[in-house]
Amino acid sequence: MRPIRTLIIEDDPVLTDLLSSILQKENCNLQTAFSGKEGIEKISSFKPEVIILDITLPDMSGLDILKQLSEHKQENPASVLVMTVLTNKTYREKAADLGAKAYLTKPFKIQEFLSVVQNAFRQMRFQP
Numbered sequence: 001m002r003p004i005r006t007l008i009i010e011d012d013p014v015l016t017d018l019l020s021s022i023l024q025k026e027n028c029n030l031q032t033a034f035s036g037k038e039g040i041e042k043i044s045s046f047k048p049e050v051i052i053l054d055i056t057l058p059d060m061s062g063l064d065i066l067k068q069l070s071e072h073k074q075e076n077p078a079s080v081l082v083m084t085v086l087t088n089k090t091y092r093e094k095a096a097d098l099g100a101k102a103y104l105t106k107p108f109k110i111q112e113f114l115s116v117v118q119n120a121f122r123q124m125r126f127q128p
Helices: 013-026 036-046 062-071 089-097 110-125
Strands: 004-009 028-033 050-054 079-084 102-105
Touching: 004 013, 004 036, 004 110, 013 028, 013 110, 028 036, 036 050, 036 062, 050 062, 050 110, 062 079, 062 089, 079 110, 089 102, 102 110
Parallel strands: 004 028, 004 050, 050 079, 079 102
Antiparallel strands: none
């Protein structure tokens, strides 16, 4: 199986380290970004196939990044998995409208995260 290019955009270094250690076992080529600006730069240069995106970043909303991705879906066809502490239904609906494939509310169970990521990886592996 080919490794899936995966980008975590999350400002919490402890959570990023935890998710990274989990994903290391999942045959992916992993990079991380700790701000929206850094995330956008890595999207452009790394061309991730799966993006794990926090909504509450220090410099911009993850929804703004998701909006940019949806406007340029041809150049960036990544599958986006959103995670956030925001439990408001409006955020979930907005993320879905902008093309998010999954919405995880923090704190989440590791098995729930892994299940969502593995599903995204399976979908990407079957794409040409």
